[in-house]
Amino acid sequence: MSAERRSPIPLTIVSASTPDDPQTAGDGADWSKLMARSQYGDREAYRTLLEGVTPYIRSLASRCFKQPTDVEDAVQDVLLTIHMVRHAYDPSRPFGPWLAAIANRRIIDRLRRDTRRKAREVALSAEHETFAELSANLHAETSDEVALAQAIERLPPDQRQTIRMLKLNEMSLKEAAAVSGRSIPALKVATYRAIKSLRRMLKQQSNSP
């Protein structure tokens, strides 16, 4: 049946990896072996695979997203998806099309979500500002963002990881538990403590100008 041939990529936004694609032609067979070993729980093979495919996924994502943060988010989404469906890979089939199909699917989903969000949101123009003075409106927000990012950096590692997973990456408790290997109650406690520490840190900062 014709379906046994290489899968066409759903949309043309991201071009598929082709047999002459330098990214997959050389490494495809290796990636396939690495994935097969990962399915048996070989962590070193899994690490080599994930580190190997990251630049390729990033190159696909950077064709669709302009902001570096969006590109990184998309790469993370694809890596997480590979992790979730890694049992669905059949090592007798080439790894390249499997990876490209997952990456395209997730990237297109993100693009759709972004488009929907943008359709609902209206960009603020100068008239929407409460004060005519530019700095009166924008400076405070930027400095708040910077202060929050710095405060998150200062959190203990487990709290920092929890806040990043649950709040910044908007993962569910279950996903975060699967990824971090920690229990849901532990994550809830860590979130509670992290928010408490962040509040204290930001309060201290605003008190000392």
Add this chain to the structure above:
Amino acid sequence: MTEIPDLIDALVETATPVRRLRPPIVRAGLWLAFAATVLCLIAIAHGVRPDFSDRVRQPLFVLSMIGALATGILAAVASFQISLPDRSRLWTVLPLPPLALWVATIGYGCLTDWVSVDPDGVHMGEAVRCFATLLMTSVPLSIAILVMLRYAALLRPLEVSVTGGLAVAALTAFALSLFHDLDATVMILTWNLGAAALIAALGSLFGRSMLEWMARFTTLPR
């Protein structure tokens, strides 16, 4: 934002061995075997329709049954195939020829039978039992296919839920024609096509969120 190396660390940390999925054709076969078991159990409990031996001699009835059964089988195969990311989307057209045959024979039946509709032929009791068969067939089959294809929530939720819904709908319609002698045109239309359309529509409306819910409910990588 989590740095990618941190994420890779976390993923590697949780990389326990996973059981590889069997080939899609085998998994479709398992689901169809489950469907056959459900139908056999209903057949034992309920018995086939009283006029079954007469009906199998009518080519139109046999064609319609073959159409529904083939649609169910091929839609299940298509659903399991396209649930994998690297399989062609062309698999979605696989159930279309038998679907056309099935729909065409129902349509033809309607055109030939509508004059002889007997308003008293279908009474409430039979309709209720018919509805019970519909639920007994479609609910376990839907749950089984949702569980088996939950990982597709992240990949092709729409195609998988539509073909999966079609498979359940076709087998449910097959069961209805096997067990109930509802020959009146309106009832055939309502139950066969109506049930099929309803289940397929529910599949496409809620299939995506159901698959996502099921994926979250049962942790994917063991």
